[in-house]
Amino acid sequence: MIKKSVLNKNTESMVQYAIYREKRVELEEFITKEIHIWGNYQNIPDCIKKLIDKEFMALGRYGKRINVYTIEERLQTGDL
Numbered sequence: 001m002i003k004k005s006v007l008n009k010n011t012e013s014m015v016q017y018a019i020y021r022e023k024r025v026e027l028e029e030f031i032t033k034e035i036h037i038w039g040n041y042q043n044i045p046d047c048i049k050k051l052i053d054k055e056f057m058a059l060g061r062y063g064k065r066i067n068v069y070t071i072e073e074r075l076q077t078g079d080l
Contacts, residue, residue: 016066017075020059027055 031041031052038044044052063069 013066013071013074017068017071020063020066020068023059023062027052027059030055 034044034048034052035041041049
């Protein structure tokens with residue numbers, strides 16, 4: 001039987017990971033849209049590039065805080 005605290009921890013990890021993945025997909029879709037509009041990444045105006053960089057940094061900090069690499073590893077091995 002799984003202890004309640006382990007179950008809650010796994011549930012919390014999956015919720016945090018789902019948020020991370022959703023934000024990552026949103027950012028990737030935004031970048032793809034901007035590349036489509038401007039032709040390539042280099043042509044995107046600097047103000048938009050700064051926004052993209054800021055969002056990547058925030059996403060990276062969140063991923064590090066929730067330890068996204070460990071979560072993904074645990075998902076691949078079936079431990080989560």
